[in-house]
Amino acid sequence: EVQLVESGGDLVKPGGSLRLSCAASGFTFRNAWMTWVRQAPGKGLEWVGRIKSETDGGTTDYAAPVKGRFTISRDDSKNTLFLQMNGLKTDDTAVYYCTTDTNLPGYYYYYMDVWGKGTTVTVSS
């Protein structure tokens, strides 16, 4: 069964740091592009950033609100995706989802077809 399981969410003070993990199973993780998406309470979905597979360069892209504060990384030997969050702000309070960023073979189309259940990050003093 294809599965993503996030962990690491917690209550943290403004300015603090947190590291989220996402354990993948049921598919070839090392070939997958992976994305983090967040959802603030009662709000819509916000793309946080993406990491490509190592064979595609392993490069990362970030949304403007988190660039310079958040870092996405991966450990393909452990089938695990990470989100290191530093300088946390109250606006970062959200459920964080990890997803696959899947490419339709032979085409440029990308879509998020596998989602974890999410982990909750609360930034508050």
Place this chain on the structure above:
Amino acid sequence: DIQMTQSPSSLSASVGDRVTITCRASQSISNYLNWYQQEPGKAPNLLIYAASSLQSGVPSRFSGSGSGTDFTLTISSLQPEDFATYFCQQSDSTPYTFGQGTKLEIK
């Protein structure tokens, strides 16, 4: 960044109704447009990719159309399990962006 605007923001409908949700991009995105359904307290679920391709396992009452800047998601005959929030998302370029969502409620 590409802005995605959905309409309406909320919609009341009855079981059996035909419903259409619209998504507009701030610039042309060809057909790099995906649709997701989210039930309360759950993760989003991919319905449609590449504007009109039905994801495996999604009922055929869901369909998508459009290209360029204007897109629609249609549910041909609403079922009780369809009352949820729907989001469009562009995958033309990063940062990927989502519409603000359309909440579909029971009339």
